[in-house]
Amino acid sequence: MKLSKVFTAVVAGAALGLLGACSSEDGTVATGPSASSSASSNVLSSESLAQAMGGSETPLGLGCGWIAASDPDKANIAFPDSEAKYWVAAAPVSPQTRLRIDGRYPDARYFSYNAYDAALRPTDAVADFELTPSDQGREGNPFARKGAKPGGAYTAYLEYGASPVQNPEVQRKPNTFYTGEIGLGPLNIPNGLAVFIYRVYVSNAGEFFDGGVGLPALTLETADGSRELGTLPNCAEPFLPNFGGAAPPLGLNEVLLGLDYPNQLALPFPTATNPPNTLKFFSLGDTAFRIAGNVTGQDTSMLGGRVDSGSGGFLSNVHNAYTSTGFARRYGSIAMVRAKAPTYRGQPGVEFGQEQLRYWSLCGNEFATQRFTDCAADFQVPLDDQGFFTVVISDPADRPANATAENGFLWLPWGPYPDQLLLYRHMLHNPGFAEAIQNVEKGEALADVMKDFAPVGIYCDPNVFTQSNRSGEVFALCEQDQNTNR
Secondary structure, three states, rough: HHHHHEEEEEEEHHHHOOOOOOOOOOOOOOOOOOOOOOOOOOOOHHHHHHHHHOEEEEEEOOHHHOOOOOOOOOOOOOOOOOOOOEEEEEEEEOOEEEEEEEOOOOEEEEEEEEOOOOOOEEEEEEHHHHHHEOOOOEEEOOOOOOOOOOOOEEEEEOOOOOOOOOOOOOOOOOOOEEEEEEEOOOEEEEOOOOOEEEEEEEOOOOOOOOOOOOEEEEEEOOOOOOOOEEEEEOOOOOOOOOOOOOOOOHHHHHHHHHOOOOOOOOOOOOOOOOOEEEEOOEEEHHHHHHHHHHHOOOOOOOHHHHHHOOEOOOOOOEEEEEEEEEEEEEHHOEEEEEEEOOHHHHHHHHOOOOOOEEEEEEEEOOOOOOEEEEEEEEHHOOOOOOOOEEEEEOOOHHHHOOOEEEHHHEEEEOOOOEEEEEEEEOOOOOOOOOOOHHHHOOOOOHHHHHHOOOOOEEEEEEEHHHOOOHHHHHHHHHHHHHOOOO
């Protein structure tokens, strides 16, 4: 059996479950503050890259080494971000082999590789700035060096075995990430299915949100790199879920967002409390215990801390940390979240490398289906004169007339669901940014660590909301009203 067929057989089943790691709402080009209408002259097209890497374009993505790509029009699950696109692959890596990944630095805000176990938890990752260029004559890695241009080549490796993320005693090799291990009680066994995801955030070029450089080429080789075992065909877009980009759009997301949920059908939902509670996401198991506590009225957070459920889940990214604020319609038709906004890379007036976060975003989601209704990336979020953002979540029919960007509000649609889960992402925090979500440990209150950067959620009476046009004043009035009427 040819190598491409082996890869396809290994990953096909897993890829169908991974398609929810989603991308931009239209699946094409994001328009960031530095977005350009065409790729840089230093950036190769996907076809040129495939030829340069020795791969070949395949019709409809059939046989491609990349089996699946995120597409919110066809698969919108696993709490995606609208400014990211993910590509899924798997490698039959063993102690005698490794996967070589030959790529080029995209014209984008961020990219990375994450490996996962069978429970969709990340086992290891490598970030863009950690990848040393293989083009010695070029300007360097644009994610690590100011002024370096995209398009330069790098080579990464996926190796079999325990990862430094799971075991600090493991020494990481340059440009390498690892399949990791799965914990079964006191035992750690090798991760047998090396599923991994290539992510690109805020692409500034490229028809397929790839930063204008196409997809990296995948080659299986011996563990010491002395012999190639086969290079997989490359493609501009994998076969799943939209037949290499050939399938017409379904438009399901637009239909759902156009629906107003009847406020009279205010069903109880265990992800939400009144007043709203904002928590850091640690793991799938921890989330399950917290929801159980909402149902029973008991504090189960300490129980969750005593059970080893690994870290992460929902195909989370090692370089991201998340908070979630749950809302339910039975407590109100207008939900709000407010916090001080961190600085981000590329923000006007912020020096390269001095930003507090590489990227941050706010996404409204429905918990049961894990769909996002809408997202806003850092550069899309209105801020008030104090540097705070204020999110308003409601049905279009319930949106207050003064909930506008001009008044300092970010409005997000609730969607046709009884609940709403606002996810707040912090990516690659600056070590000097002590208030990052990443620095919150289990058992610590968000406000104690994050201070003004900690998101606070409330419900608001429509009559109170319209008493002012200034977002900070509106939030204060609504918070006071909620505390008075609890």
